[in-house]
Amino acid sequence: MNRRNTPTKEAVLNLLLNSKKALSQDAIENQLDIKINRATIYRVLNRFCKDDLVHRIVAEDGKQYFAICKKCENQAAVLQHHFHFRCLSCDTIECLQVPVTYSVPNGYRVQNANCVLTGVCNDCS
Numbered sequence: 059m060n061r062r063n064t065p066t067k068e069a070v071l072n073l074l075l076n077s078k079k080a081l082s083q084d085a086i087e088n089q090l091d092i093k094i095n096r097a098t099i100y101r102v103l104n105r106f107c108k109d110d111l112v113h114r115i116v117a118e119d120g121k122q123y124f125a126i127c128k129k130c131e132n133q134a135a136v137l138q139h140h141f142h143f144r145c146l147s148c149d150t151i152e153c154l155q156v157p158v159t160y161s162v163p164n165g166y167r168v169q170n171a172n173c174v175l176t177g178v179c180n181d182c183s
Contacts, residue, residue, distance in 0.1 A: 061105070066094050070102050071111070080115050080125035080142070080151040115142050115151055117174050127153045141171070145179035152179070 061067075069090055074081065081089070087099055103124050106112035115123040141158040144151045151174065158175070162168055 061109070065092065066098055067102050067105075069094070070099060071106070074106075074112060074124060074126045077125070080123035082121055082123050086124070115174060116172055117144055117151065118176060123151050125151070125153070141173045141175065143179065144174050144176045145182055146176055147178050147182035150179060150181075 069092055070086060073086060073089055083096070083099055083103065086103070087094070087096060090099075103112065103114075106124070107114050112124050112126055115125060117123060141154045142151050143154050154175070158173065160171070160173075
């Protein structure tokens with residue numbers, strides 16, 4: 059579906075494109091140069107996720123982060139089984155570039171996986 063481009067969508071998308079890490083809705087709201095209603099930002103982010111422009115990362119504390127994965131080679135495959143690492147020191151969330159494997163019992167079919175590993179990143183260790 060062709061969607062109308064608005065200044066709000068453009069501002070949020072540009073912020074995500076220029077960010078080196080995943081951002082929470084609060085961080086997005088605080089970093090925008092224009093005043094945008096919190097509910098509008100959330101609707102824009104949800105639309106971006108639905109349109110596969112952005113992926114949602116749910117951290118272990120339930121907080122949601124949003125990112126455009128620039129490092130990943132196959133964006134379509136990334137959106138389904140995508141693993142991230144959250145640094146407990148600098149609070150950065152980044153995409154893991156190495157495959158993370160898991161197994162499920164026979165008869166189970168995984169359709170989506172959301173996994174955030176936590177620890178200390180390479181820059182902080």
